[in-house]
Amino acid sequence: MKLRILAATAAALAVTAVAGAEAGTLDTVKQRGFVQCGVNVGLPGFGSPDSAGNWRGLDVDYCRAVAVAIFNDPNKVKFTPLSAQQRFPALQSGEVDLLSRNTTVTLTRDSSVGLNFASPTYYDGQGFMVNKKLGVKSAKELNGATVCVQSGTTTELNLADYFRTNGMSYTPVVIENNDEVNAAYFAGRCDVLTTDVSGLAGTRAAVAPVPDDHVILPEVISKEPLAPAVRHGDDQWFDIVKWVVYATIQAEESGITSKNVDEQAKSTNPEIQRLLGTSAGMGKALGLDDKWAYNVVKTIGNYGEIFDRNVGPGTPLKLERGLNALWTKGGLQYAMPIR
Amino acid sequence: MATETRNARGAAAPRGASFSLSDPMFRAAFYQIVVVGAVVLVGWFLISNTLDNLERRSIATGFGFLEREASFGIGESLIDYSPRDTYGRAFLVGVLNTLKVSVIGIVLATLLGTLIGVARLSSNWLVAKLASAYVEIVRNVPPLLQLFFWYALASDGLPAVRQALNPLPGVYLSQRGLWFPVPSHDPIWQAMGIAFAVAVIAVIFLRRWAAARQARTGQPFPTGRIAFLLLLGLPLATWIAGGAPTALDMPVLAGFNFRGGLVISPEFFAILIGLTVYTAAFIAEVVRSGILAVNWGQTEAARALGLTGGQTLRLVVLPQALRVIVPPLTSQYLNLTKNSSLALAIGYPDVVSILNTTLNQTGQAIEGVTMIMGTYLTISLSISLFMNWYNKRIALVER
Numbered sequence: 001m002k003l004r005i006l007a008a009t010a011a012a013l014a015v016t017a018v019a020g021a022e023a024g025t026l027d028t029v030k031q032r033g034f035v036q037c038g039v040n041v042g043l044p045g046f047g048s049p050d051s052a053g054n055w056r057g058l059d060v061d062y063c064r065a066v067a068v069a070i071f072n073d074p075n076k077v078k079f080t081p082l083s084a085q086q087r088f089p090a091l092q093s094g095e096v097d098l099l100s101r102n103t104t105v106t107l108t109r110d111s112s113v114g115l116n117f118a119s120p121t122y123y124d125g126q127g128f129m130v131n132k133k134l135g136v137k138s139a140k141e142l143n144g145a146t147v148c149v150q151s152g153t154t155t156e157l158n159l160a161d162y163f164r165t166n167g168m169s170y171t172p173v174v175i176e177n178n179d180e181v182n183a184a185y186f187a188g189r190c191d192v193l194t195t196d197v198s199g200l201a202g203t204r205a206a207v208a209p210v211p212d213d214h215v216i217l218p219e220v221i222s223k224e225p226l227a228p229a230v231r232h233g234d235d236q237w238f239d240i241v242k243w244v245v246y247a248t249i250q251a252e253e254s255g256i257t258s259k260n261v262d263e264q265a266k267s268t269n270p271e272i273q274r275l276l277g278t279s280a281g282m283g284k285a286l287g288l289d290d291k292w293a294y295n296v297v298k299t300i301g302n303y304g305e306i307f308d309r310n311v312g313p314g315t316p317l318k319l320e321r322g323l324n325a326l327w328t329k330g331g332l333q334y335a336m337p338i339r
Numbered sequence: 340m341a342t343e344t345r346n347a348r349g350a351a352a353p354r355g356a357s358f359s360l361s362d363p364m365f366r367a368a369f370y371q372i373v374v375v376g377a378v379v380l381v382g383w384f385l386i387s388n389t390l391d392n393l394e395r396r397s398i399a400t401g402f403g404f405l406e407r408e409a410s411f412g413i414g415e416s417l418i419d420y421s422p423r424d425t426y427g428r429a430f431l432v433g434v435l436n437t438l439k440v441s442v443i444g445i446v447l448a449t450l451l452g453t454l455i456g457v458a459r460l461s462s463n464w465l466v467a468k469l470a471s472a473y474v475e476i477v478r479n480v481p482p483l484l485q486l487f488f489w490y491a492l493a494s495d496g497l498p499a500v501r502q503a504l505n506p507l508p509g510v511y512l513s514q515r516g517l518w519f520p521v522p523s524h525d526p527i528w529q530a531m532g533i534a535f536a537v538a539v540i541a542v543i544f545l546r547r548w549a550a551a552r553q554a555r556t557g558q559p560f561p562t563g564r565i566a567f568l569l570l571l572g573l574p575l576a577t578w579i580a581g582g583a584p585t586a587l588d589m590p591v592l593a594g595f596n597f598r599g600g601l602v603i604s605p606e607f608f609a610i611l612i613g614l615t616v617y618t619a620a621f622i623a624e625v626v627r628s629g630i631l632a633v634n635w636g637q638t639e640a641a642r643a644l645g646l647t648g649g650q651t652l653r654l655v656v657l658p659q660a661l662r663v664i665v666p667p668l669t670s671q672y673l674n675l676t677k678n679s680s681l682a683l684a685i686g687y688p689d690v691v692s693i694l695n696t697t698l699n700q701t702g703q704a705i706e707g708v709t710m711i712m713g714t715y716l717t718i719s720l721s722i723s724l725f726m727n728w729y730n731k732r733i734a735l736v737e738r
Binding site: 084085088089092108109111112113114134142143144145146151152153156157159160161163164170171172173174175176177180184187188189191231232233 | 393395396397398399410411412413414422423491494495499500514515593594595596598605606683684685686688692695696699700701702703704
């Protein structure tokens with residue numbers, strides 16, 4: 001008799017465990033009351049806590065934007081700092097709902113790692129930083145150099161490819177923790193620090209003892225489109241994240257900012273009416289309130305505002321828009337039509 | 340327990356073979372079957388659920404990735420490796436790097452630990468107190484912090500590569516590591532290796548013969564000195580016979596770094612010294628307790644027989660102390676090997692570091708973690724098997 005009870009309990013356990021995993025991410029998030037978002041453990045401008053412990057950065061703002069789209073509250077997010085090593089298992093296993101952590105879109109990650117990527121929030125490329133004292137002017141002069149690199153990133157692969165293609169040799173020093181990589185470079189353990197150009201700019205601005213001693217070489221050796229990612233298998237959740245990114249880009253294109261969004265909501269332009277939910281329908285399709293994009297722009301701002309606030313020329317990172325300008329201004333940022 | 344079962348068997352038999360939970364025999368078997376069944380059920384649930392989840396999220400599974408090109412660089416390796424090689428070879432590089440630091444670390448930690456352990460028992464007050472301080476401080480500071488300390492010492496405490504210290508001709512010390520010349524490649528090295536192997540075999544036979552002769556005639560034979568001469572002399576004679584080549588591969592500063600010679604990287608230095616210093620503190624305590632465990636009367640008795648101090652230690656005290664020392668020492672060897680995975684934090688490419696990169700590139704975390712577990716399990720079981728065999732060999736044979 002006891003055996004029967006045991007078997008029944010085990011069977012019930014198995015059924016509930018499997019059933020629990022089937023619920024949609026949006027419903028789970030709504031029920032839980034906040035979005036669980038995986039961010040960088042500390043990359044100035046993209047995801048790092050400020051002196052008061054609040055998470056700041058471009059990637060962080062997209063976590064908040066998703067929370068605003070769902071709850072109309074930028075604080076309904078729980079941030080989980082993830083190392084490059086931890087980020088995919090954390091997303092795969094459901095520890096986070098959304099990974100917004102300067103992650104490069106690649107074929108392998110899109111397929112066999114089981115991720116779905118939204119539109120890139122930052123078009124980046126891998127570069128090299130060296131000490132000015134070495135007198136190196138080009139990455140082509142780096143034959144035989146020792147290179148500091150963080151483990152578990154596409155950076156490691158591009159580095160090997162670049163030196164191989166150019167018939168040069170190098171010695172990698174591969175360390176897991178970003179802070180330790182930077183420390184090794186500034187201590188002189190390596191000649192070269194390599195990561196995405198935006199990351200190099202952030203490190204030079206925030207970590208270098210004397211920022212002017214270090215120069216970022218002109219070569220950009222890879223394409224690094226950085227995009228938020230979600231798990232395979234939940235199309236509704238994927239759509240929400242994707243269209244939140246598009247909404248911020250479209251808002252900039254339509255000239256809507258967090259300052260003038262109320263004025264713009266009165267516009268008779270049908271495109272703006274659809275975006276800001278003055279004409280109904282665009283929210284319901286995503287399972288959200290029709291005002292979702294209005295809330296996002298009002299609270300977080302459009303793409304240009306997010307860029308300028310976190311990494312633009314006015315910040316210590318001093319990054320130009322470059323590839324991240326709108327398509328109408330010669331850049332790559334292009335929102336799919338919201339209709 | 341045993342008597343209970345026996346009584347029960349006696350009591351149950353006359354009642355016939357009815358299966359009742361009140362029958363202790365049946366009850367014991369029943370619960371064991373239930374427990375095994377539950378374990379199997381939980382295991383099956385975990386595995387099938389994992390596979391199901393992996394498939395639903397279209398995450399690739401299987402070990403096929405090991406044959407794909409790794410395309411990432413590795414800082415140091417015992418075998419030839421380039422980013423063109425496969426993930427499988429990268430894994431092998433990692434295993435060899437782990438073995439390298441573990442084996443050298445175990446030897447050094449044993450030497451240092453024995454020294455400190457004996458020093459702690461020294462009658463010299465200063466030596467004993469210094470050894471105690473070493474043990475207490477090192478044992479109580481987390482190993483990861485110690486690694487960071489040694490790594491900082493090697494990378495911040497030494498001059499830049501262009502200002503490298505040059506204590507001896509051809510030897511350079513900088514924050515890129517210690518570079519030193521090695522003999523250039525020559526076929527004679529292989530011949531010397533063979534000569535050394537021959538010497539080892541000869542020594543084994545010599546020892547047997549000497550023991551047999553002493554048993555027969557009572558005459559001791561200076562085995563130790565002869566063995567030393569053989570082990571050193573035979574390869575040396577081969578080297579001289581081969582024309583005594585002295586060409587050296589010298590490190591030379593070229594471009595960013597030294598080329599040629601051999602290098603001990605700061606990462607390897609930090610992990611090796613860190614593990615050695617940390618584990619030696621524990622080994623010292625093991626050795627101290629082992630020596631204290633041998634009754635002082637044994638030493639007095641040995642002295643009374645006219646044995647010298649060295650013979651007393653070698654023939655009377657150590658054989659008894661080893662019985663106490665070896666089992667906990669095995670555990671320290673295992674700890675040292677497992678702690679080598681901390682290399683990840685300071686950039687030494689051990690098996691964990693390389694498999695972490697691999698699983699990050701391929702997304703196959705389950706396979707990667709399985710391989711890490713398999714590697715450590717294999718190494719640990721090998722050490723354990725060897726040490727158990729050694730322990731049995733030196734165990735007291737009771738009659």
